[in-house]
Amino acid sequence: DVKVTQSSRYLVKRTGEKVFLECVQDMDHENMFWYRQDPGLGLRLIYFSYDVKMKEKGDIPEGYSVSREKKERFSLILESASTNQTSMYLCASSFIVWGGNGYEQYFGPGTRLTVT
Amino acid sequence: QQPVQSPQAVILREGEDAVINCSSSKALYSVHWYRQKHGEAPVFLMILLKGGEQKGHEKISASFNEKKQQSSLYLTASQLSYSGTYFCGTDLYNTDKLIFGTGTRLQVFP
Numbered sequence: 001d002v003k004v005t006q007s008s009r010y011l012v013k014r015t016g017e018k019v020f021l022e023c024v025q026d027m028d029h030e031n032m033f034w035y036r037q038d039p040g041l042g043l044r045l046i047y048f049s050y051d052v053k054m055k056e057k058g059d060i061p062e063g064y065s066v067s068r069e070k071k072e073r074f075s076l077i078l079e080s081a082s083t084n085q086t087s088m089y090l091c092a093s094s095f096i097v098w099g100g101n102g103y104e105q106y107f108g109p110g111t112r113l114t115v116t
Numbered sequence: 117q118q119p120v121q122s123p124q125a126v127i128l129r130e131g132e133d134a135v136i137n138c139s140s141s142k143a144l145y146s147v148h149w150y151r152q153k154h155g156e157a158p159v160f161l162m163i164l165l166k167g168g169e170q171k172g173h174e175k176i177s178a179s180f181n182e183k184k185q186q187s188s189l190y191l192t193a194s195q196l197s198y199s200g201t202y203f204c205g206t207d208l209y210n211t212d213k214l215i216f217g218t219g220t221r222l223q224v225f226p
Contacts, residue, residue, distance in 0.1 A: 004157075031212050042118070042203060042218040043158070059215070090157065094212055098163065098171045102146050103212040107157035 003027070004108035006091050012114045019078040021111050023091030030095065031103065032074035034058075034066060037088040037110070049074055081115045088112050117142055119206045121217035128224045133192045136220045138204030140185040147180055147187040148205040148214060151198075158203060161189075191222070199224045 007022035025032065034046040035058075045058030047066040055066050063085060067075045074093075078085055089112075094105040119140045126134050138147060146165045150158040163171050164180035164187055177190045191198055201221045205214030 035216075040218060043205075043216040045213065045215070048213060056213075058213070098165075098169075101165050101169065102148070102163040102171065102207075102210070104160045104163070105148075105150075105158075105212075105214070106160070109157050 004091055004093055004106050006089075006108040006111050008111050009109060010112050010114075012116065013078075013081050014116055015082060017078075017081050017115075019081045019113065019115075021076040021078075021089055021091075021113070023074045023076070023093075023108055024072055025074075025093035025106070026072065027093065027095070027106075028071065029093035029106075030071075031093060032068065033092040033094070033105065034064075034074065034076045035090045035092065036060070037090055043090065046076065081113075083115050086113060086115045118215055119204055119217040121202075121204055121220050123220060124218075125221045126223070128194050128198075128222065130196060130224055130226055131193055132224075133190070134194060134222060136189040136191070136202050136204075136222070138187045138189075138206070138217055140206050142185065142206070142208055144180075144182075144185050144206050144208060145210045146207045147178075148207065149176075149178060149187075149189050150203045150205065150216075151200045152203065152219075153200040161202075194222075194224045196224050196226065198222060 033048040091108040092105040094103040149161040152158040
């Protein structure tokens with residue numbers, strides 16, 4: 001079974017702190033993603049990575065950065081946490097399926113971050 | 117450019133049917149459907165490609181109207197296990213960069 005793990009299920013941080021969210025996948029997937037999920041807004045893509053040391057901005061990258069030094073690990077960094085970054089953060093990894101005609105994303109359990 | 121899902125919520129009794137729609141203003145390469153049960157991670161259900169091909173793991177049917185850039189997910193003879201929030205994700209160029217809709221919450225009662 002594919003496993004995507006995230007370092008914490010719940011996290012409470014103070015405004016201005018630097019926050020690291022870690023994600024590890026065990027299936028040698030090329031692509032990895034960070035989303036945030038807020039009620040009524042669905043899943044919104046923050047950053048994604050197609051390979052080690054490669055990253056691309058998603059739809060809402062402001063206030064976030066990422067790091068991918070190893071294929072299995074993708075980190076999301078909040079340089080200076082703010083209260084509007086209180087949210088559920090989901091990591092995913094994916095691989096090509098169906099003869100190259102699509103991808104299947106596997107999600108981690110999520111980290112519920114509260115910034116006070 | 118976020119796809120629009122409708123309805124926002126559905127309440128069913130076991131055995132009833134439901135249709136969830138996903139509409140995009142952009143030309144799509146594929147539409148993906150995921151289900152998220154309460155407190156759990158989203159799980160892949162199926163992918164619909166332009167040209168009509170469908171691939172998935174579960175016995176759920178769906179359609180993709182390329183002219184209208186709309187997809188519909190058909191849940192027939194619903195079971196309690198169908199409860200959850202359904203998300204469609206749209207891929208414009210087969211890049212795996214999905215834009216998800218805001219979700220449809222489905223509740224099935226005995």
